[in-house]
Amino acid sequence: MQFPANSPPHYRRKPNSDVRRCYRPIKFRCESDPPFISASSSSRELKISVSSDFTRRSESEKQKVKRWIHFVGVGGCGMSALAMLALKQGSEVSGSDIAWSRFMDGLHEAGARLYVGHSISNIHGKKYGSCLPDALVVSSAIPLDNVEILHAKAMGVPVIKRGAWLGMITKHYNLIAVSGTHGKSTTASMLAYVLNAVGDDLTAIVGAHVPQFPGGNILSGSGPNFVLEADEYDDCFLQLLPFIAVITNVEWEHVDIFKDEEAVKNSFSKFLKKITVGGHLILCGDSEGACSLLSHTSIGTVSVPSVWSPQPLDAGYRVTSYGILNRNEWQASSICKNSRGGTDYALYHKGCLVADISLQLAGVHNVLNSLAVIATIITLINDGWPTQKLINCIKLHLNNFVGVSRRFEFIGNINNCHIYDDYAHHPTEVCAVLQAARQKFPLKALLVVFQPHTFSRLATLLKDFATAFRDADRVIVTEVYSAREKNIWNISGRDLASSIIFPPSEFIPFVVNVVDKLAFEISSSPDQELLVLTLGAGDVTNVGPNLLEKLQQISRGGSTTK
Template identity: 35%
Template sequence: MQEQNTLATLGNVHLLGIGGVGVSAVARLMLARGLTVSGTDAKDLPVLDDLREAGARINVGYAASNLGDADTVVVSSIIKDGNPEYDEAVARGLRILHRSEGLAATMEGHKVITVAGTHGKTTTTSLVAFMLREAGISPTFAIGANIASLGVNAEYGQGRVFVAEADESDASFLNYAPDVAVVTNIEADHLDHYGSVEAVHRAFYDFACLLPDSGLLICCADDPGSLALAVRMRRERPELRVQTYGFAEVADRRLSDAKPVGLRFACTLEWGSGETAALELAVPGNHNLLNAAAAFAVGLDCGLEPEAAVAGLGAFTGAARRFDFRGEAGGVRVFDDYAHHPTEVTAALRAARAVAGDGAVHVLFQPHLFSRTKEFHREFAEALSLADSAYVLEIYPARETPIPGVTSELLTRELNTAGRLVSMAEAAEVLASVAAPGDVVMTIGAGDVTEQAGAIVAALEKRLGS
């Protein structure tokens, strides 16, 4: 962990990529803490108007002169050498902080709750923040997605609790100083950064080691990596409080009797010496019951009564692009999900199967990153084969250049269900043509596949009527 920066040392702060969901969250919180804030983005995005209204000086288009009298520059991971403002900051010798370091500075004076994991961290962070706000605690929070239930992805609250999503993708979660840390799961991912599965596990261990002796580590007992971390920390740091949750018998907070109840999902949560609570969610799937169990544990640590915790969790309606309902036409429901790892795709499709009931499940999937597709194409094919039909778009490259021989065909030729490779131009019509009343259609992936959800609804209306 790097030395923590305090608000008093930052001076005037200039943020590069200020329109991005993560950097804009930092800007919101810095403005709320009374700092002088400016920033630049390549595009004039709607969020920039909100930041202008809050008092930030905003530029569209990068130029060295935009730095003005900045003392500190905050950057996202995508800002590199060659950006004129970044290069000017280096030339001036200004303090340059990663987005996570800027966020860490805004945590000053709070009880810090960080949520990490290969999957589920956005939803779990959102559940925690929403639950606490519903209970009147008024937390500050920063989340890596726009949250419909919260109305915003970052907010400065009146309480002393700070809830933050902790991103492991580039190991920047090691820049925080948490009092409570949640680890939803630990799996191989972001190997372009880490290089090996062992390095991923080491990073999560280092993350857990950031906790003070009085801290609390909350781990999922259903995930081998997370459970192994809990066991290790109990052995190495007996003074640290460690709690586990899950359907597994060994879990300290155990879930059981999970089932759909109408359009909701329910289970029984048991802990201690026979204490129980009935947990019922508006978001589907066992994976969300697990996320809620983690949030429940955080709530009790923050002083909530069990009844208040489950009530808040039950009122949560979801995070953007996490089993996000996008419309219905002709009796076919269309959902969109950000899943971009095989385990996430499996969880999304299992939830879709539960929602569909006797209907079929059809998926349009867009692989994200050449490196991830190369590493996990067989696992993706296995996950997609849970659907009745799976149609696959070409790889969304994001930050990567193509890898020779790595295309979506690596995945489609391993499918064990109906489906094929489709183009973006034909995707909506193809999915609409295979769906029947009572079915569920999902668009899945971290790229621009999300834009196809609305197109599929329109195509279904044309074919089946509204």
């Protein structure tokens, strides 16, 4: 499929050309609280024919009719971001999903036509001046026998999976693809935030809500750079052609897609081959899985500059490493908690101290995320600017970044009880967020409410989950959030609760019962110093707000009956 240049001619580049020549100089802003550049709609439009031939239309054609794109599975964070970007760039947008999600609220307000439930009628009729959409963009989670997909194919409407669509809309940008098993959302949003803050009018799509983005999970700029959270699920990221690829870590996740860790590594190895000639790989040198992708690059242990030599010439790109180990080109040392409950560290480049960095975010994992951002920005924008000046700008804006929704997100507090929520649904993520919680609240008792996500993940990683909660004082496990699966593994949340040797754990199947139980216990001991942390990728996210509301009601004189 062909797609029109998604940017003005002076931003376009030919395949395998030196992208640096096409960069527009960025005027750095180093104010303490920089305004965001407004994300105004672009006049660029798509023309999608039945033959799937994407070509640029003239301005007169654009004024006559807008193209209509329909998104199937629009309620997900990633798909809603694509739909919003299409709206910002001038297309008419509709979408459907089996249930309404909070990500659809902003789309509705922006003018998208949205449907709950899938039906032929959603994509038929003269809603936008044409009888059928010009294309259907489909989430990886949507089955191929979906009625909208079948009807679109029968009528000759192009049906495009999310990965292919991402490849097309990023094709003519300088793409910075942030990938990895964990940390993609925070790293991509932090990177986009800092780039925008220093003056880059970029476009960005992140798979989570970012409070500091005017568009929630997107930025819609007119410059040449595009920051994208690149997901390995369903090999989605293999449709991309990044100039800069970031790999935060590699381990076995999405067990319903990848049969083992080797399959995951094979997918990421294919992704590395998508890096454009003359491009760059930014890689976490602390991740064994990520390092294993560079099997032809020798890893030393003594001299930092010689540790990460460029990839072999036939790879066509250069490698920059970051991490806490001293073998990395960009290294964090002297990591400690700061007065805001966040993290401070000393930043080294090739063994030389270059800056002291302060983050509002807790946890060593966020130190690694910020290192990825620093290494990427220095790689992307170092022509014509002294590195130290750029480092100072980056340092300032990293200090202002407040994080991503559902990543150790503060829900509220009442008396001595603080309530936080996190998306963690993999053992590594659980360990990381518990470490951050202990860092921020070292004196509070830590009570974790965990909802396993998918039967396949729980069955495959049960032993790892059983030891992931050691930093907690108590764990409540709910029933599995099945998502798209049937329980062919014959496993339950009860199996995990009984597998956790320490700390004490219990199984409470329904989240509503968890709220009732905790509300009674906490209100009965209002002086207890307590941190309640809800974890999981399902509806466990409702526990925190509901618990807070119930505790506030009790505090006002409501019932305390269990």
